Amino acid sequence: ADWKRLVDKAHALGLKVIIDWVPNHTGGDHYWLTKHPDFYVRDPKTGEAVSPFDWTDVRKLNYSNPRMVDSMIATLKWWIRETGIDGYRCDVAGEVPKAFWSRCIRELRAVKPVFMLAESNEPWMHTVGFNATYAWEPFSIMKDIAAGKRPASALDSLQAREDTAFVSNALRLYFTSNHDENSWNKADYGTMPGPVHAPFAVLTFTMKRSLPLVYSGQEEPVTDSLSFFWKDTVPFRKYARAPFYKQLTALRRNNPAMASDAQFTRLATGNDAALYAFERRKGNSKVLVILNLSAQPQQLTWKRQPSQNVWMNVFGGLPEPVKDGFGIEPWGYAVYERR
Structure with missing residues (x-):
């Protein structure tokens, strides 16, 4: 009930609500491990559920199992129908098969025209139905420019690659920090320290096909990494960057030239x-x-x-x-x- 009230309040304020979804794996203590052990990829020698990469606290789901696939899609539909959310941010989306996404997104949009964000830099995510993908390569280039390793003109070759690789209506989630980059790589307080951050933040709001991300604490700003595996409260007090972000947000909201299909001229x-x-x-x-x-x-x-x-x-x-x-x-x- 609390969650539904939150979603309703957000909608009343003109906001959309998307939630984080992790389709590639579950926690190592998920009840599916005992109730539906066949839902997981198993080590052929030990029979144990395997962990993707070196993530030993999680277990990888088996997309060769039709019942697991049906269960996953049914659960995604439930959150849309029962709580009124507007879409999903899908973690490690590129590790999940294309065939699943094609079917899943088609079925979800039969319920509601949901917005789908993939935590992936892969162009194919858009061909299976995702609206937006993480702009990991643009972020990497921005970091290099901030460090003096590349010239500003490196953004030109980047745009040429993106224009070739991505479908014309693909949205790219631009950022100067996110959960991974802040926790592990000191973004943005270390990668774009002090005044260095501002022009790159402007770029995330105004670049061709960009969708800007403001990560938790950047409004303050928090000049430290937020812990990944335990509670680390963001101390909101100054909101020093809030007027800056508000101005850029107002520009995107009020000026049609910020639309995703607007002309871009270098x-x-x-x-x-x-x-x-x-x-x-x-x-x-x-x-x-x-x-x-x-x-x-x-x-x-x-x-x-x-x-x-x-x-x-x-x-x-x-x-x-x-x-x-x-x-x-x-x-x-x-x-x-x-x-």
């Missing part, structure tokens, strides 16, 4: 090794983004001009000319719009 600058600029457009609505992805101040000059000279500064709230360029601080950003 704008060449006088120093694309440090600066990354682009324009998004849908109808008469536009967004212009200029990022300094370097630790040095830069003077912006254009090799390809934006579509207009004067733009409304999203963060400053005033019209500004951009034709003649301007100086931009280390790890700085400028976001403009026309609605």
Whole structure:
């Protein structure tokens, strides 16, 4: 009852609710292990349920068993029908067979047009029905740029690969941190420390086909890793980044140029090794983004001009000319719009 009330409240506020689902494995103490032992992959020598990878606290499910498959789909349907959720974030989705996802997502959408997010970077996840996938490769490149190992122009080759590999309507979950990267690799407080974080966060909100993730504690921000296997409470007190995220969220909500099918135009600058600029457009609505992805101040000059000279500064709230360029601080950003 508490969960249903939470979902109803979220819907009343105009929010959607998706829940985390782990279809590849269960905990090592799950009741299926005794009630349905054939639901698991077994070691041919010992007969014991096997653990995927080195995850010794979990046991891998057997998708060759039709009864297990039916049970999995029935349970997914139950949460939609009984609690009104709007979709799933599917853990380790790429380890589950394609045939299962094709059938499962088709049957779920016969109940409700659910949103499906795969924790996977694989393009095929979209062909079996997922709306969005984790942008693991873009994140890796952003980390390298933040560390000075790659130029900002590395994002161009990334986009070329993504345009070739992914279907046109694929959404990519962009992030500067998530549960794995924070706990194990010090994101974002170590990988994009202090002011380094801001231009990459802007990128996650505005990049072509992006769907932004704000991980728990980034609003504060929490400059530490959250523990993986025991309770580690996020101490929300300052919300120092909240106005920044709110402004970007409002831009996505209110400007049609942030739609997933909006046009994306890369704008060449006088120093694309440090600066990354682009324009998004849908109808008469536009967004212009200029990022300094370097630790040095830069003077912006254009090799390809934006579509207009004067733009409304999203963060400053005033019209500004951009034709003649301007100086931009280390790890700085400028976001403009026309609605």
